[in-house]
Amino acid sequence: MSYPNGIIGAQGKQPLVSFGVISDVQYADIPDGRSFLGVPRYYRHSLLVLQRAVQSWNKQKLPFAINFGDIVDGLCPKVQSLTATQKIVNEFNAFDGSVYHMIGNHCLYNLPRDKLLPLLNITGCDSRAYYDFSPIPEFRFVVLDGYDVSAVGWPENHPSAVQAMKFLKEKNPNSNKNSPNGLVGTDRRFLMFNGAVGKEQMEWLDYTLNNATKLHQKVVICCHLPLDPSASSPESLLWNYDEVMEVVHRYNCVKACLAGHAHTGGYSVDSRGVHHRVLEAALECPPGTSAFGRVDLFHDSLSLIGMDRMDSQEMVFN
Template sequence: MGLTNGLASPPGKKPLFSFGIISDVQYADIPDGHSFHGVPRYYRHSIHVLQRAIQEWNSHQDLNFVINFGDIVDGKCPPGQSLDAVKKVNYEFQKSNRPVYHLIGNHCLYNLPRDKLLPLLKIPGVNGLAYYDFSPSPEYRIVVLDGYDISAIGWPQGHPKTLKALEFLEKKNPNSDKNSPEGLQGLDRRFVMFNGAVGREQLEWLDGTLQDATKLKQKVIVCCHLPFDDVASDQEALLWNYDEVMNIIHQYNCVKACLSGHDHRGGYSIDSHGVHHRSFEAALECPPDTDAYGHIDVYDDRLLLFGADRMQNTEMYFNS
């Protein structure tokens, strides 16, 4: 169990469904750079990772859909080029011969406001929010959360959600640069501006959705750009109120896995309730001619992630 190099489908068993995954493409037409921590970033190459992913997924006979875990264009994209860059990456996604479901990330919102971004990516949602669910098979439900529901980015400057986020950060982060976790300890390092929170209305929706899934005897896979577990992710990448989200999730036995991006390095854990957490390796950090994408085969009792190159294979067996 866990991250593995060799992975095989169970003999004689066909997946209920399969889906492609990629995260943090963060394309920009700028020279290579590096993260705040000095990790190399390959802004122009990342779109080639996506192109190879689409080609691979299109050749996969049994793939049902694709999930993009957010951040398709980098925040360093030159001013005035954001819309064209988003359209360029989205054009590559549109070459998929399977449906593509998008999540929004902080870098998406650095480039375009929600009212432009969501229609462009055909993200369903109400009042500019980007949470939704769908059932690819009677046995399963995919729940997509909007981790920037309460956020200082993406909403108009005077929007109540922006003001709430800024007030929250003022209380939690003493730094003048609210993107800096300097001086914050442990889990408090998540209180930075490049993260966000799930709002009250969305939490209630999540609770109701999991109730419904339980009644229908469905297993649930929760997807969010931001991770919920500090073993599968750096603490400074976590959703501000991951604890509230997990308190709801842990009330039910239906949620089997929480999948995310944002952390870039990738990680995996199983929490105390047996829920699997997998944050995905970033396409952005693939040197030329390397890749980070994959597909997940979904069975009644497990998820099998088959990764390309830097994307680690992962077996996720369910307790019950």
């Protein structure tokens, strides 16, 4: 199958399909600031990064793009949450192809799920935000909802929020549940701005990977939260990344796991040969710089061609 874009990949051959990627736009109409760790953040400029990404993807005639979550920042004034989210969605809608979104913690600080998911065209039942799609027969993309069990985004008395708060109380002794003080190693992930994949979603993942195996499909997993400690700071990991990867490793179909959330980017290959790539954040691009990319899919590899502050990465399958 060839695409009208005529893209020739890094290996000098035409990919099966190519698509755009961007993560952590975290737009807000507020002055520049800094993260908890003092890293500069450019809240208004991130809109320009997204515009450049969409222009680039349109120029390359890409059929689809994936947004890895956190489109609006938690510091966005609450009265502006809806208009700011709509503004960013409109920028994505300027892309000529399909856009697949996933939710992040910052999205959920701004809007409850029942308002957010329709804006992002995510149609999961019971306000769940996991789904899968196959742009070409040979590949399937599995989008996880990393805030399925979470202290943010659900009403306070919702079972997912109650379960999350109970879990955090057990795992994090700090009064501020976003503080990793005293937590060691990967236990530093037990923070309120992270979340977990719930039981039903885990069963769905198992079923979906089993189905993909039967159809001889290769799978790319996408999640706002990283799934491998070697690709990310421990503070950014999915609470139950180990349980998710235990399901993933039952099958040989998963070739790569792509994520956002950690902002600085990262890459690893796990013990079973699955590639993990965490994408650099659009939010942390100083004026005049960008971070987005194009991914070329081949039978035997996945190639990320990063723009500017997003590193390129060649991922050859086992």
